[in-house]
Amino acid sequence: MKHRSLLLLILFTSSILSFENSAKADQKDGRLPALFKRLLTAPPGPYSIIIESKIWTIWLENSDPKITELMARASRATQNKKHTKAFDYYTEVIRLSPNYAEGWNKRALINYLIGNYDKSLSDINRTLSLEPRHFGAISGQGLIYSAQKKWTLAKKTFEKALIIHPNMQGPKLNLEILNRQNLEEEI
Template sequence: MRLLLIFCLLLTTAAQAACPPNPERSARHTELMALLADAPNETVAREYSNELWNIWGTAPDTTAQEILQRGMERRQAFDLRGALEDFNTLIDYCPGYAEGYNQRAFINFIGRDYEIALEDLDRALAITPDHIGALTGRALALIQLGRDREGQLVLREALKLNPWLPERNRVTPLPPVPQETVPEVEL
């Protein structure tokens, strides 16, 4: 048993070392972000957004791509446990790849584990700050947790990047800033 544990640890370490670094942001990615922000209608925005999803969904190597694809197929088949296992494997293999965290967050969101989803969304956004899917997911998770003001602010941030997001209908007036109660002091 101990040898098996050591073997698994060595395999995990070797797998992490084998994942290549993320490629630099492409000129097309930058161009798409600008085009999307100024898209004249929802149809055009969807075309740009789909191309961005293709960029975000392109893993650093073939192994990572296969793990990502299998996890997404499992999610679509409602095998959420299997999908979660795949996304955990992907993150272990390529901890610098934002889409692994974003996809795992989506599984946790579906399972209503919003706090865990937020942790992964924050990791995805630390790697790819303009990941519109992660921003939108973060906004929705915050709202589900009753953190409406914070969620609405994040949703507005996502809408600056893509004003045609389907979630645009979730924008509500900003709740007031909570007032801190100041204890009264007797003089």
């Protein structure tokens, strides 16, 4: 319990500090290369989680208050399972800022949640064209391939996510599951 409280305090503090530099924004931020380099060598546990959190915070940053507000509204709609509303907000973000990778990534999530896998993959591809290191989008791609029973693609995609973020739990667990199963041949 003590360890968990310390981790939460560290995550909260790192989030606050990240917002101080929000004049820079999104996937082009100059802080990202060093964070990705540290992510590669970070041990599993709190340190890796803090680095990941900082990356997500930077990806979400945007210097345009309109985009920031739309992203907040979309996030609340997503949390409340109002997927159509969230989709509309993210679409407006993309319309206003087509080079903002996180707008595409979040809309990909909504498409995934409502079962529009092809549209989700399209949004993920756009995300990755803007931010090739987007381990969240890559992992999402693996989930879609798993849902489509494209086991080989799913495994390769989860492995690709782990090359960028070796301690990311989702791809690790999904790979373990895929490796334990006697997978049927893909159609």
